[in-house]
Amino acid sequence: MSAPLLEVRDMRKAFPIVRGHSLRRSIGAIIAVDGVSLTLGSGETLGLVGESGCGKSTLARCILRLIEPTAGEIEFDGRDVRACDKRELRRLRRDMQIIFQDPYASLNPRMRVEQLVAEPLLVHEITAGRRETRARVAELLQLVGLAAEHADRYPHSFSGGQRQRIGIARAIATDPRLLILDEPVSALDVSSRAQILALLASLQARLGLSYLFVSHDLSAVRYISQRVAVMYLGKIVEIAPRDELFNHPRHPYTQALLSAVPLPDPGRERHRRRIRLMGEATAGAAIAGSCRFRARCPLARQACAESEPSLEPAGSPGHAAACYFPEPLRLT
Amino acid sequence: MSDPLPLLDVSGLEVTFPTDAGDVHAVSGITLAVRRGERVGLAGESGSGKTATAMAISGLLPRSVRTSGSIRLGGRELTGLARRDRRKLCGSHIGMIFQNPQSSLNPALTIGRQIAEPLRLHLGLSRAAARARALELLDEVGMASPARSFEEYPHRFSGGMRQRAMIAIALSCRPELIIADEPTTALDVTIQAQILELLARLCAEHGSALLVITHDLGVLAGLADRILVMYSGRILEEGPVDCIYDRARNPYTQALLAAISRIDRPLETLRPIPGDPPSGLQMAGGCVFHPRCPNAVGICRTEVPVLLPRADPGHRCACHLADQLDGPPLDAGGKS
Amino acid sequence: MAAKSALTAEAERLPLARALAGRRALGRLLIADRTALAGLLIVAIVLAVAVAAPLLAPHDPNAQDVLNQFKPPSAQHLLGTDQFGRDELSRIIIGARISVLTSLAVGAAILVIGVVVGTVSGLAGGLLDGAIMRVVDVLLAFPSVLLALAVAGTLGPGLGHLAVAMTLVWWVDYARLVRGLVLGVKEQQYIESARALGVSGRRLALRHVLPNVAPPIIVLATLQTARLLLALAALSFLGLGVAPPTAEWGAMLNDGKNFLDTAPQLMLYPGLAITITALGFNLLGEGLRDVLDPSLR
Numbered sequence: 018m019s020a021p022l023l024e025v026r027d028m029r030k031a032f033p034i035v036r037g038h039s040l041r042r043s044i045g046a047i048i049a050v051d052g053v054s055l056t057l058g059s060g061e062t063l064g065l066v067g068e069s070g071c072g073k074s075t076l077a078r079c080i081l082r083l084i085e086p087t088a089g090e091i092e093f094d095g096r097d098v099r100a101c102d103k104r105e106l107r108r109l110r111r112d113m114q115i116i117f118q119d120p121y122a123s124l125n126p127r128m129r130v131e132q133l134v135a136e137p138l139l140v141h142e143i144t145a146g147r148r149e150t151r152a153r154v155a156e157l158l159q160l161v162g163l164a165a166e167h168a169d170r171y172p173h174s175f176s177g178g179q180r181q182r183i184g185i186a187r188a189i190a191t192d193p194r195l196l197i198l199d200e201p202v203s204a205l206d207v208s209s210r211a212q213i214l215a216l217l218a219s220l221q222a223r224l225g226l227s228y229l230f231v232s233h234d235l236s237a238v239r240y241i242s243q244r245v246a247v248m249y250l251g252k253i254v255e256i257a258p259r260d261e262l263f264n265h266p267r268h269p270y271t272q273a274l275l276s277a278v279p280l281p282d283p284g285r286e287r288h289r290r291r292i293r294l295m296g297e298a299t300a301g302a303a304i305a306g307s308c309r310f311r312a313r314c315p316l317a318r319q320a321c322a323e324s325e326p327s328l329e330p331a332g333s334p335g336h337a338a339a340c341y342f343p344e345p346l347r348l349t
Numbered sequence: 350m351s352d353p354l355p356l357l358d359v360s361g362l363e364v365t366f367p368t369d370a371g372d373v374h375a376v377s378g379i380t381l382a383v384r385r386g387e388r389v390g391l392a393g394e395s396g397s398g399k400t401a402t403a404m405a406i407s408g409l410l411p412r413s414v415r416t417s418g419s420i421r422l423g424g425r426e427l428t429g430l431a432r433r434d435r436r437k438l439c440g441s442h443i444g445m446i447f448q449n450p451q452s453s454l455n456p457a458l459t460i461g462r463q464i465a466e467p468l469r470l471h472l473g474l475s476r477a478a479a480r481a482r483a484l485e486l487l488d489e490v491g492m493a494s495p496a497r498s499f500e501e502y503p504h505r506f507s508g509g510m511r512q513r514a515m516i517a518i519a520l521s522c523r524p525e526l527i528i529a530d531e532p533t534t535a536l537d538v539t540i541q542a543q544i545l546e547l548l549a550r551l552c553a554e555h556g557s558a559l560l561v562i563t564h565d566l567g568v569l570a571g572l573a574d575r576i577l578v579m580y581s582g583r584i585l586e587e588g589p590v591d592c593i594y595d596r597a598r599n600p601y602t603q604a605l606l607a608a609i610s611r612i613d614r615p616l617e618t619l620r621p622i623p624g625d626p627p628s629g630l631q632m633a634g635g636c637v638f639h640p641r642c643p644n645a646v647g648i649c650r651t652e653v654p655v656l657l658p659r660a661d662p663g664h665r666c667a668c669h670l671a672d673q674l675d676g677p678p679l680d681a682g683g684k685s
Numbered sequence: 686m687a688a689k690s691a692l693t694a695e696a697e698r699l700p701l702a703r704a705l706a707g708r709r710a711l712g713r714l715l716i717a718d719r720t721a722l723a724g725l726l727i728v729a730i731v732l733a734v735a736v737a738a739p740l741l742a743p744h745d746p747n748a749q750d751v752l753n754q755f756k757p758p759s760a761q762h763l764l765g766t767d768q769f770g771r772d773e774l775s776r777i778i779i780g781a782r783i784s785v786l787t788s789l790a791v792g793a794a795i796l797v798i799g800v801v802v803g804t805v806s807g808l809a810g811g812l813l814d815g816a817i818m819r820v821v822d823v824l825l826a827f828p829s830v831l832l833a834l835a836v837a838g839t840l841g842p843g844l845g846h847l848a849v850a851m852t853l854v855w856w857v858d859y860a861r862l863v864r865g866l867v868l869g870v871k872e873q874q875y876i877e878s879a880r881a882l883g884v885s886g887r888r889l890a891l892r893h894v895l896p897n898v899a900p901p902i903i904v905l906a907t908l909q910t911a912r913l914l915l916a917l918a919a920l921s922f923l924g925l926g927v928a929p930p931t932a933e934w935g936a937m938l939n940d941g942k943n944f945l946d947t948a949p950q951l952m953l954y955p956g957l958a959i960t961i962t963a964l965g966f967n968l969l970g971e972g973l974r975d976v977l978d979p980s981l982r
Contacts, residue, residue, distance in 0.1 A: 068537035068538065068539060068540075069508070069537050081881060083877060083880060083881055106883075107883045107885075110881065110882060110883035111883070114881065114882070115878075115881045117874050117877070117878060119874055122873060122874035122875065123874040123875055123877075123878045124875055124878070125875040125878075125879070125893055125896075125897070126875075126897070127896040127897060128892075128896075136879070136882060136884065137882045137883070140882055140883050140884055140885075140888070141883060176395075176396075176625050176626055176628075177395065178625065178626075179625060184878070187878070187882070191882075206394035206395050206564060206626060207394060207564060207566070207605055207608050207609060208394060208604070208605070208608055208621060208622040208626065209625075209626070210608070211608040211609075211610070211619045211620065211621035211622070212621035212622075212623075214610070214619055214621075215619055215621050233537060233538060235538070235612055236609070236610040236611060236612050237610065239610065239612055239616065240610045240616065240619060263612060273539060274538060274539060275612065277538045277539045277541065277542040278538055278567065278612055279541075279542075279545070279565070279567030279568050279570060279571055280567055280570060280571075280611060280612075280613055281566040281567045281569075281570050281594060281606060281609055281611065282570055282594060282611075282613075283570045283571070283590045283591050283594050284591065285613070286567075286570045286571035287571070289571075291542060293542070293543075293546075294539050294543075296493075297507050297509055297510070297540060
């Protein structure tokens with residue numbers, strides 16, 4: 018098997034809590050990402066699932082160094098991402114791109130579509146001259162399912178789904194190898210969601226892209242990922258090939274997550290037995306030296322309070338869970 | 350059995366937003382009814398007019414917006430009332446839960462104050478009585494340590510807790526009808542499950558009717574007794590919940606259900622609905638869905654279909670071809 | 686998570702977005718707002734007069750004719766004459782040139798300085814931001830006119846020195862506003878998107894940040910011109926700036942105060958000129974605000 022395209026080792030990100038305005042004192046830290054390791058192969062999609070506060074978006078941004086990680090190593094295509102200086106990082110940005118969640122906020126409202134899609138081409142000097150740039154912009158727009166005529170309009174005249182397409186065109190303009198998708202369809206309607214997911218799948222096949230698909234939407238993740246990792250309070254608590262995770266989840270949190278997803282099936286919903294989780298996950302509330310899910314876990318036992326479980330193989334190959342008692346559960 | 354006269358009776362409702370670019374017909378004549386204790390779901394995507402409907406019912410639309418049609422609550426006509434009378438009526442008989450708990454709660458007032466406000470305003474309770482009742486409510490909605498939560502400001506709470514506070518505010522005057530506009534869209538899925546369960550339980554306990562407005566068909570499957578499907582300002586299909594999910598007749602409803610990726614079924618190709626959601630500015634002639642409908646024929650372009658009864662009681666569908674169609678749409682429609 | 690509101694917000698947002706889309710709508714709204722139109726007209730007329738002043742003035746504003754003091758309006762002197770027999774109308778017209786153009790020049794200077802400082806401060810953050818803001822705070826602690834007075838007094842007489850003094854005092858308003866706006870824009874996701882693409886600091890500032898902070902700045906610039914005009918008049922009234930016999934509205938007010946009981950019109954004309962011009966800029970600014978930044982409405 019060839020070397021992975023992306024390898025993250027023991028990534029950590031802590032946000033200091035500061036007091037004071039001019040003279041800032043740090044009185045503690047919120048640890049958003051607490052030792053995450055993952056690999057991503059070429060042409061593969063890794064889904065990263067978790068609820069708010071789990072650190073998945075922070076992790077995504079740290080990989081791109083949009084936020085600087087506190088610790089850990091990032092290796093992309095053999096290169097050490099953290100060691101890159103400004104110029105090298107800029108060069109790296111050609112190969113690693115990101116698509117954001119909010120199609121209404123991620124496009125500069127004062128730039129026309131043409132300018133938005135052309136910007137990466139100009140910044141990285143991929144095309145020379147207006148004619149070539151315009152041609153490439155038209156090509157990109159058509160690739161994402163928009164018409165070349167849309168180039169002259171402003172973002173606000175488009176629907177959410179179309180704006181997300183513009184964002185995708187922008188991201189693939191530099192012909193990247195890795196695309197990080199941070200909740201790309203969460204802010205869209207059902208019909209737009211399906212369209213964009215289908216587009217992303219087809220682009221992946223056409224352009225040989227690798228995706229890191231970050232989302233709290235389990236059904237979207239399931240549709241597009243080959244492997245799925247579940248994050249909770251800054252750590253990966255389970256990782257497995259897609260079908261294995263959805264059919265035989267082993268970590269109690271994953272099981273609770275899957276059981277909480279509402280199904281568009283009234284008969285089943287009525288008789289569904291859910292795993293009820295009490296309380297909420299407060300970001301950064303992990304207590305050192307015990308399982309971070311313990312407070313809400315319906316299966317918590319003494320061993321869970323004594324030390325934190327690490328990711329250990331559980332079930333079939335490629336499947337790992339961070340739990341002392343990973344019991345398989347067949348869910349509806 | 351429940352009262353035959355509907356609690357909420359909306360008939361021929363039209364809502365038009367005047368804009369510089371022309372009139373936006375957000376709602377083009379819809380009729381819906383909610384009986385006492387009933388749970389009705391209004392399903393629709395953005396541009397469907399569902400939020401405009403909710404706001405029209407609760408009287409929250411700005412003055413510049415034109416509405417017509419009839420909205421009766423408990424037999425009383427709301428549309429002609431002066432704003433003040435309407436506010437009073439709605440405040441005590443209708444409870445609203447909004448989508449975004451961050452922006453729906455006043456950040457400058459404590460949670461307790463915001464729950465107590467309608468109690469003092471509409472029920473005329475004293476400060477002490479209002480406080481006592483507010484604490485009761487906070488306990489009912491599952492807030493940990495109600496006394497402490499009472500004194501806290503919204504920014505100290507998570508999304509789920511704020512939504513619980515919103516539910517407490519909505520329930521405070523024991524309303525007969527609760528209107529929830531995307532109540533769990535901004536919440537995590539495990540919190541969503543908690544909130545939905547809470548909402549269902551409290552409505553059952555208090556005997557309130559529930560009108561849930563959302564695009565999430567999964568949420569409605571577990572919560573609603575009856576569903577109306579809205580698109581571009583019109584109701585395209587309505588019926589008992591089982592009916593809609595298992596035996597939908599309208600191509601839009603079918604396409605919507607087909608476009609949802611379900612985690613409990615084997616993976617299959619997603620079938621997106623081609624085209625873009627309606628903007629409300631250019632109204633399609635005839636059936637509002639015809640530009641995106643794979644089965645559209647001549648009559649669909651010219652004549653607006655009327656809601657006609659189907660086999661199951663209470664099931665109505667607005668489609669010229671409803672009799673011919675059977676099951677999912679004929680076209681695979683998987684284009685991006 | 687908050688972005689989910691975009692789903693339902695889209696339906697409400699669409700009419701408003703379309704209503705305010707494009708320059709065509711901008712022009713239409715501006716014309717439709719009558720107060721803005723009035724402001725635009727006044728400003729246009731005043732500017733035209735200011736620029737073409739030497740051609741428009743019927744007489745030499747400094748030509749004295751002591752025999753014809755305090756003459757009432759006549760065919761020859763439409764606004765009469767002042768205490769030295771000089772044509773009042775010509776003095777008002779030439780005064781426009783100095784008052785308005787100086788205000789605009791100072792306005793332009795403080796705009797550039799303020800925007801640059803504010804943008805740098807907002808984007809840089811940290812110690813640099815802190816240092817700049819402390820300077821701004823100190824300057825803002827003083828009443829502007831008094832501070833300008835002090836600086837001008839130190840520099841010495843003359844319009845040039847006064848202009849410099851005003852520039853040194855008034856840039857802080859912009860700096861503070863721009864910095865605040867930049868801080869807000871900085872957090873927007875489209876800025877993050879640009880950074881993710883590899884957009885450099887300079888391009889980020891010029892292409893992404895500035896165009897999005899421009900509308901409130903433009904509004905402020907228009908309103909600021911009115912304030913500068915009044916400040917200039919006040920300072921000239923106090924004896925700074927132009928030396929006699931140069932015609933300038935504030936100076937004319939100063940001269941006229943000695944004859945308040947005998948010839949009040951000598952204060953009335955320049956006073957009206959100042960008031961109307963300031964009003965014009967204010968109306969224009971308010972109108973622009975409604976058009977460019979409806980969220981401020």
